[in-house]
Amino acid sequence: MRVLVCGGAGYIGSNMTAVLVENGYETIVYDNLSKGHRKAVVDGAEFIHGDLADYDKLVETMTKYKIDAVMHFAALIEVGESMLDPLGFYYNNVSNTNNLLRAMEFCKVNRFVFSSSAAVYGMAQNKALQESSPKSPINSYGDSKLAVERMCHFQSQTGRLNYAAMRYFNACGAGNNCTLGEDHWPESHLIPLIIQAAMGKRDSIKIFGDDYPTPDGTCVRDYVHVEDLAQAHLLALEKLSSTTEQIYNLGNGKGYSVLEVIEAVKRVSGKDFKVVREKRRSGDPAFLTADSSKAQKELGWTPKVPDIDSIIESAWKWHNQNPDGYSD
Numbered sequence: 099m100r101v102l103v104c105g106g107a108g109y110i111g112s113n114m115t116a117v118l119v120e121n122g123y124e125t126i127v128y129d130n131l132s133k134g135h136r137k138a139v140v141d142g143a144e145f146i147h148g149d150l151a152d153y154d155k156l157v158e159t160m161t162k163y164k165i166d167a168v169m170h171f172a173a174l175i176e177v178g179e180s181m182l183d184p185l186g187f188y189y190n191n192v193s194n195t196n197n198l199l200r201a202m203e204f205c206k207v208n209r210f211v212f213s214s215s216a217a218v219y220g221m222a223q224n225k226a227l228q229e230s231s232p233k234s235p236i237n238s239y240g241d242s243k244l245a246v247e248r249m250c251h252f253q254s255q256t257g258r259l260n261y262a263a264m265r266y267f268n269a270c271g272a273g274n275n276c277t278l279g280e281d282h283w284p285e286s287h288l289i290p291l292i293i294q295a296a297m298g299k300r301d302s303i304k305i306f307g308d309d310y311p312t313p314d315g316t317c318v319r320d321y322v323h324v325e326d327l328a329q330a331h332l333l334a335l336e337k338l339s340s341t342t343e344q345i346y347n348l349g350n351g352k353g354y355s356v357l358e359v360i361e362a363v364k365r366v367s368g369k370d371f372k373v374v375r376e377k378r379r380s381g382d383p384a385f386l387t388a389d390s391s392k393a394q395k396e397l398g399w400t401p402k403v404p405d406i407d408s409i410i411e412s413a414w415k416w417h418n419q420n421p422d423g424y425s426d
């Protein structure tokens with residue numbers, strides 16, 4: 099099978115690409131490198147420097163490589179930024195995905211795996227979310243992901259699209275034997291920021307809000323290893339020829355507060371660093387944890403690295419081996 103990986107030079111997309119190549123798929127990465135890194139694309143995958151806004155290039159690529167399936171990771175992802183630039187988020191995440199789906203329809207490519215998000219749920223109570231839980235995003239990022247899911251749903255009803263929407267919780271860790279890690283610019287994600295504090299690359303880690311209705315007052319998230327996410331996507335891809343619509347939550351089902359993650363990094367690294375309490379960040383729900391039993395049952399997915407210390411160990415290793423990230 100020939101798979102086009104949009105956003106395959108980014109954090110999750112590059113790990114997906116490595117898993118596809120390892121499993122013998124012909125893999126073509128399509129990325130504009132606005133956020134991704136050319137060095138993160140493993141040998142064995144073809145690389146196309148292209149933008150999702152470029153419909154003609156998408157059609158040309160799908161035709162040239164006789165693409166059978168598309169996996170889509172190319173999106174703006176920062177919740178805080180999405181509250182400052184909603185129009186940019188809808189343009190990048192919704193309009194460009196509409197372009198991609200129209201190019202797929204024109205080229206008669208009908209298998210699509212979409213990187214959705216736990217952010218589609220919005221405010222959640224302190225209990226694991228199921229796929230059927232109410233969806234009411236509280237930031238434009240989550241709303242842009244939900245809009246794409248709805249677009250896929252109605253397109254699938256025409257009979258011209260089989261899709262899987264993978265709603266993942268907080269992707270983290272490093273995959274491909276700790277060679278593919280998290281390198282965003284500017285970095286806004288909790289685990290890389292804490293690791294940078296532990297490495298002495300920043301003076302402190304800031305906690306955004308300690309007055310949430312959670313046990314220790316800081317936000318609770320479900321952290322899931324990036325390679326486990328990639329494995330779930332692969333299982334969904336393999337099932338796509340026989341199913342029209344699949345929606346899965348992907349997480350470990352256990353929530354950790356910001357303070358607990360800070361403690362875990364201190365434990366794994368053996369380093370101490372300054373922790374500063376700040377006011378809340380806009381758009382953050384207090385709790386987000388996943389009930390992934392549907393993915394486990396229907397896809398046979400079992401996370402291989404579910405515990406937080408092992409996840410952080412892999413990230414710690416990558417950051418120490420790549421103190422300046424991919425440096426490109």
Ligand code: UFG
Binds near residue numbers: 215
């Ligand atoms: N946080 C801090 N200090 C920091 C950075 C983050 O306290 O310096 C807090 C945030 O406020 C939040 C938690 O740590 O409560 C996790 O924040 P991240 O920015 O690491 O991740 P988010 O939960 O905001 O979002 C991530 C992805 C989204 C995805 C979402 C799903 O960025 O793409 O997980 O849960 F949708």
